[in-house]
Amino acid sequence: MSDFGDNPCLDCGACCKSFRVSFYWAEALERGMPEVMAEQLTPHLSCMKGTNASAPYCAALGKGDAGRMACGVYAHRPSPCREVQIGDEKCERARAKHGLPALSCVS
Template identity: 35%
Template sequence: MSTDFDCRSCGACCCNPKANQAAGYRDYVEVRKRDNLVHSPLLLGRYAVANPQGAWHLQLVGDEQRCVALKGRLRRNVRCEIYDNRPSSCRQVQAGTEACRRARADLGMDS
């Protein structure tokens, strides 16, 4: 049976990997200077947080340390609340790639 890489029923790559969590690392998704988010004080305040070095990253919430912009039920029915303004880091992960498979395996999903 082939794996269905449907992002709308996944959300795995929007969660901080378990290895990062174990290491206390929360700077999972960087918001770069060229990203739209940086130029919107409203979006930046709602979805991002600056680390002690002043670099912006997406806020993480909940037990899975999921991106605060990910709405819905993980592994079931999710959507990105800021899809059109999501950071460039998010755009680099494509369904079915190695990074995608790693993220899914991390959450115990078919990869």
């Protein structure tokens, strides 16, 4: 993983522990995501493993350098993960769910 500077996502992971991340099944293959990171929901939809639970926790989320939160498949992550932006509505909803303060800057 490259250096993302002062990226609040690297200390948070709230969205990875809040939402089911579902996408068209072929997207994982197209992006080169390891098969073990996705589980099939329907004949046409998959989701990130661990996010289809009552208490979602994406299997790709773990501790990276210096104990910071890190996505293990960041370069291969599916479109729903790419759509969440720092400080947007989904980000702030996830942060609030986990008792984290709102971000003061929006990119």
